[in-house]
Amino acid sequence: MKRTVSMLALAAIAAGSALSVGQAWAGSDDTAEIQQFLTAPKGISEAIRAAETATGGKAIEAEFDDHKGAAAYEVKTVAGDKIAKVKIDAATGQVVETKDKGTLAGQDDDDAVDPAKMPVSLLDVVTKAEAESGGKVMSVGHESEDGTTQTELEIVKADGSRLDYTFDAAAGKLVPTIEGTGDSAEPSEG
Incomplete structure (x- = not known):
């Protein structure tokens, strides 16, 4: 039982980490696009x-x-x-x-x-x-x-x-x- 709970906890942590990485990637795409926009010579x-x-x-x-x-x-x-x-x-x-x-x-x-x-x-x-x-x-x-x-x-x-x-x-x-x-x-x- 302890092993099952530990495995579930580990899986939840891994899923949360994957979600965080996914959000970071999405955020970096937005950040890159915003930077590209802010530095564009024409408005x-x-x-x-x-x-x-x-x-x-x-x-x-x-x-x-x-x-x-x-x-x-x-x-x-x-x-x-x-x-x-x-x-x-x-x-x-x-x-x-x-x-x-x-x-x-x-x-x-x-x-x-x-x-x-x-x-x-x-x-x-x-x-x-x-x-x-x-x-x-x-x-x-x-x-x-x-x-x-x-x-x-x-x-x-x-x-x-x-x-x-x-x-x-x-x-x-x-x-x-x-x-x-x-x-x-x-x-x-x-």
Whole structure:
């Protein structure tokens, strides 16, 4: 009986250690991505401008991404009814790839953000958010839910901390988001 309990305890310790190592690896991936983002020569504003110029559309989402091992931004734009996904090199600000992603009519309700119904442009949100938060916007996007459009952001501070916000267009300010609730009060760390 003692041997069984000892073996179970050893197995639990090993499983816990494996979980901790897995979390450390996930954390190091996040840390590496955040460091890559913080040191990228071009910001998300330049990426949005480049994508809008390339497609003639309005940006509805933008995020920092790894494109084939290089730091990049992925920006989704809408021109008329057409949706495009544009990759922007984070070092040069140049467009490296553009893909047709269909039409607004062919999207899920949450993805079908009509730029005419956006309360504010992504560029305006990014400019205001970076000035107000003292951090850099890593991702920003308009989302449509139940006929209303809201803007969600992930901001990274110089120390590497990540915070989630919603932009209140009516008040013209950032509202911290509590993770998992959709409510606002304290910013959640990503």
